[in-house]
Amino acid sequence: MSIVALSEMLGAAVRDASGAVRGRVREIAVAPQDHPTRIAFLIVKTAEGERMLPHDEIKSAGAAVRATTDAGRWDRFAPTDGVLLLKRDLLDQQIIDIHGRKVVRVNDVELESTPVNSHLLLNVVSVDVGARGAIRRLSKGLVPSFTLRALLEKIPPRVIPWQFVDLLETDPARRVKLKIAYKGLAQLHPADIADIVEDLPPAEREAVFETIDEEVAAETLEELDPDVQVAIVESLDKDRAADIVEEMDPDAAADLLGDLPEEQSAQILNEMEPEERQEVTQLLEFGERTAAGRMTTEFISVVETAVVEDAIEALKEFEGSREAVSTIYLTGPGNKLVGAVPLVKIAVATPAAALSDLSEPYVACAPDTPQDEVATLFDKYNLLTLAVVDEHGRIAGIITADDVIAMLRHRN
Amino acid sequence: MEALKNWRVRIALILAVVGPGFITANVDNDAGGIATYSVAGAQFGYTLLWTMIPITIALVIVQEMSSRMGAVTGKGLSDLIREEFGLRATFLLMIGLFVTNFFNIIAEFAGVASSFELFGVSKYIVVPLSALVVWGIVVHGTYSTVEKVFLSASAFYVAYIVSGVLAHPDWKAAALSTVTRPESAGFRNYGYLSMIIGLAGTTIAPWMQFYLQASIVEKGVTARQYATSRLDVIIGCLFAAIVAWFIVVACAATLHSIGKYDIESGADAALALRPLAGEYAYLLFAAGLFNASLFAASILPISTAYAVCEGLGLESGLDKRFEEAPAFYWLYTLLIVFGAGVILVPRFPLFRVMVLSQVANGVLLPFVLIFVLLLVNDRELMGSYVNSRWYNLVSWITVGVMVALTIAMVIAQMRG
Numbered sequence A: 001m002s003i004v005a006l007s008e009m010l011g012a013a014v015r016d017a018s019g020a021v022r023g024r025v026r027e028i029a030v031a032p033q034d035h036p037t038r039i040a041f042l043i044v045k046t047a048e049g050e051r052m053l054p055h056d057e058i059k060s061a062g063a064a065v066r067a068t069t070d071a072g073r074w075d076r077f078a079p080t081d082g083v084l085l086l087k088r089d090l091l092d093q094q095i096i097d098i099h100g101r102k103v104v105r106v107n108d109v110e111l112e113s114t115p116v117n118s119h120l121l122l123n124v125v126s127v128d129v130g131a132r133g134a135i136r137r138l139s140k141g142l143v144p145s146f147t148l149r150a151l152l153e154k155i156p157p158r159v160i161p162w163q164f165v166d167l168l169e170t171d172p173a174r175r176v177k178l179k180i181a182y183k184g185l186a187q188l189h190p191a192d193i194a195d196i197v198e199d200l201p202p203a204e205r206e207a208v209f210e211t212i213d214e215e216v217a218a219e220t221l222e223e224l225d226p227d228v229q230v231a232i233v234e235s236l237d238k239d240r241a242a243d244i245v246e247e248m249d250p251d252a253a254a255d256l257l258g259d260l261p262e263e264q265s266a267q268i269l270n271e272m273e274p275e276e277r278q279e280v281t282q283l284l285e286f287g288e289r290t291a292a293g294r295m296t297t298e299f300i301s302v303v304e305t306a307v308v309e310d311a312i313e314a315l316k317e318f319e320g321s322r323e324a325v326s327t328i329y330l331t332g333p334g335n336k337l338v339g340a341v342p343l344v345k346i347a348v349a350t351p352a353a354a355l356s357d358l359s360e361p362y363v364a365c366a367p368d369t370p371q372d373e374v375a376t377l378f379d380k381y382n383l384l385t386l387a388v389v390d391e392h393g394r395i396a397g398i399i400t401a402d403d404v405i406a407m408l409r410h411r412n
Numbered sequence B: 001m002e003a004l005k006n007w008r009v010r011i012a013l014i015l016a017v018v019g020p021g022f023i024t025a026n027v028d029n030d031a032g033g034i035a036t037y038s039v040a041g042a043q044f045g046y047t048l049l050w051t052m053i054p055i056t057i058a059l060v061i062v063q064e065m066s067s068r069m070g071a072v073t074g075k076g077l078s079d080l081i082r083e084e085f086g087l088r089a090t091f092l093l094m095i096g097l098f099v100t101n102f103f104n105i106i107a108e109f110a111g112v113a114s115s116f117e118l119f120g121v122s123k124y125i126v127v128p129l130s131a132l133v134v135w136g137i138v139v140h141g142t143y144s145t146v147e148k149v150f151l152s153a154s155a156f157y158v159a160y161i162v163s164g165v166l167a168h169p170d171w172k173a174a175a176l177s178t179v180t181r182p183e184s185a186g187f188r189n190y191g192y193l194s195m196i197i198g199l200a201g202t203t204i205a206p207w208m209q210f211y212l213q214a215s216i217v218e219k220g221v222t223a224r225q226y227a228t229s230r231l232d233v234i235i236g237c238l239f240a241a242i243v244a245w246f247i248v249v250a251c252a253a254t255l256h257s258i259g260k261y262d263i264e265s266g267a268d269a270a271l272a273l274r275p276l277a278g279e280y281a282y283l284l285f286a287a288g289l290f291n292a293s294l295f296a297a298s299i300l301p302i303s304t305a306y307a308v309c310e311g312l313g314l315e316s317g318l319d320k321r322f323e324e325a326p327a328f329y330w331l332y333t334l335l336i337v338f339g340a341g342v343i344l345v346p347r348f349p350l351f352r353v354m355v356l357s358q359v360a361n362g363v364l365l366p367f368v369l370i371f372v373l374l375l376v377n378d379r380e381l382m383g384s385y386v387n388s389r390w391y392n393l394v395s396w397i398t399v400g401v402m403v404a405l406t407i408a409m410v411i412a413q414m415r416g
Helices: A086-090 A131-139 A145-153 A172-177 A190-198 A202-211 A214-223 A226-235 A238-247 A250-259 A262-271 A274-285 A308-317 A322-326 A343-348 A371-381 A401-411 B002-017 B020-027 B031-073 B077-118 B123-140 B143-155 B158-166 B171-179 B184-188 B190-203 B206-219 B223-254 B266-277 B279-312 B326-344 B350-376 B379-385 B389-415
Strands: A002-005 A013-015 A021-030 A039-046 A049-054 A058-060 A064-067 A094-097 A102-105 A108-116 A119-128 A159-161 A165-167 A301-303 A327-331 A337-342 A385-389 A395-400
Touching (some): A002 A119, A021 A049, A021 A086, A039 A119, A058 A119, A102 A190, A108 A131, A131 A145, A131 B077, A172 A202, A190 A202, A190 A226, A202 A214, A202 A226, A202 A238, A214 A226, A214 A238, A238 A250, A238 A262, A238 A274, A250 A262, A250 A274, A262 A274, A301 A308, A308 A327, A308 A343, A322 A327, A322 A385, A327 A343, A327 A395, A337 A343, A337 A385, A371 A385, A371 A401, A395 A401, B020 B031, B020 B143, B020 B206, B020 B223, B031 B077, B031 B171, B031 B206, B031 B223, B031 B266, B031 B279, B031 B350, B031 B389, B077 B123, B077 B206, B077 B279, B077 B326, B077 B350, B123 B143, B123 B279, B143 B279, B158 B223, B171 B223, B190 B350, B190 B389, B206 B350, B223 B266, B266 B279, B279 B326, B350 B379, B350 B389
Parallel strands (some): A013 A064, A301 A327
Antiparallel strands (some): A002 A108, A013 A021, A021 A039, A039 A049, A058 A064, A094 A102, A094 A165, A108 A119, A327 A337
């Protein structure tokens, strides 16, 4: 078992079973449909055009390649987008390094060769993004290979194992064929995904948002700058955009739709489920810089006669964001807000304890309270959440501390 | 009413996109540019004004392609060169860009030093201070704040228009020689010919292509907003050309008319203007030189660090910490420290370095322009935004002429 670099193999002379040089390696192909890492064939540029040397007919590989068969048996290569071409698709291109959580450029690709029976098994094991790969390629053909190998040994490698590599492909059909699903990326924290997405060019961003799970896409979108959000949503088709917006927090969704051109936000709203659409439309009607514009309508409220057990039941059923559950609101007749119970108190109380006994004095504001005043309230009372109450004393929504932090940061 | 509203909307749209093209075109009127225009006016009076129109057209064509590529691909020029032409070509080009821009940075700091020496302030004070300002603006600003600072700096170029007016030129003669075909006899004069080459060579510099495309990307301009972005490029180039025109006119109306031909730099021109056009014209000319030099000195180091790091796949960006992007910060810092530092070396052969910076620009330019043309015509990359056939013809001719003129200039410079 040994490691051979893609750049060493490219241009290597290929000898067939007869021992004669028949051509040179032009490309190395992987067919993800058949096997995720195994080399499917080498494309050999021969006097008779481009031929495919299948993986089970390779006897040795490196700076020279030997085949176990005669060149006459190698099929003609017909260009297809169903295979991954390591030179064209990977070398010098950007990829996502899942482990390092960033976008990097590929300097070289490392293949592992394992002898099996009569032939050689070649697998992609990692991509080189460091100085070693760069120097190998820059000095290829200029420095004797022996000296070069000795020199490269001294350079600490910077490689990304293949399982942590997500490829960037902007053509949706080809993404399917190459089985690019951004599964690794989707495992990361949305804030990290957002950092990565910000480093990508627009078409690649779009590719990521078209492919990843809607829920992850929604959370990621919330972490991005408003103008980047707008650019991404504008680039997606309206159906897909609606699916993602539905999964967002209603307040974030309303902010985003408010930033979009009216025609587009109307199209997206049209595609949304009635329930989500109504919530978002309500929020859209308030000014963005008021309490109502900043609030979310997803919060937990129970009747004032409820006990701790009921609150825990409500928590289990709650589908909104985690920031919203730090306080459970109590409502009286006519849906009026009468009390607030911090989550900590519920955690330490017995299941049968009455919530009204645990209730604390709460802070609330009117829907048209300017956002600066909202921030002041959070600061003054050390709040995690703030209830927004309409003119009849009914709770319309809540503002969470993370919204206030985001608002303060964006103002600067 | 409707028309007025429409008009207002349009202005708002333009203002939202104005920036990268306008800034790039103006930075082009840097210390070296001002020197060249001043010398052209002093030596040949109004007779070189006809070059302004073709030069502006060439500038628009080249800049337009870079900004279009930025808007359509969302990638910088060095990224695209790396992806399409591989590591080796990129590496060589980046070394070239680094060296060339380093010489340019020295020239800009030299402009800073000489402009303040006109006011009697020592370069040992001004140059280190300017280097600090340059470093601070960029490190502590976001793209939009930096853009505002740069746009204000661009507006300051109006100083040259005012000093042109104060020089009381012969407007009619100046206007006429801008639009009439030059007399063919002039072309047999070696000095006249090499001045044309100098004017053309100072107009399009390699760094502009990298900087413009990168700022278009950073501003987030997309293919759909491209029409307004093109307007940004055109307005910027026109404004830059008008400024250049006034510099030539100011020097023609004063220095040329009394036979004072022997100036070598922008500072020389300012000094020579003093007794002829008055104190205000002198002050404006000198202040304009300082502004232009500092402006270019702010842009070159950061744009070089970005281009080189992106091309070579090294971590870059001001949002990264030093340990995360060491190469980026080292490049940036070294360019400023050494670029400003050599100016302070006693008996430093400054004039030689200025010439060298022009030569380096000239050597690098053909490669950059040819890469730009190949990339902008790559259908896989640009889709329907590739050059149209006639545009391609015009741009290849433009690039061909620019390359020929620049090579001629390099040869002339090397012969001394």
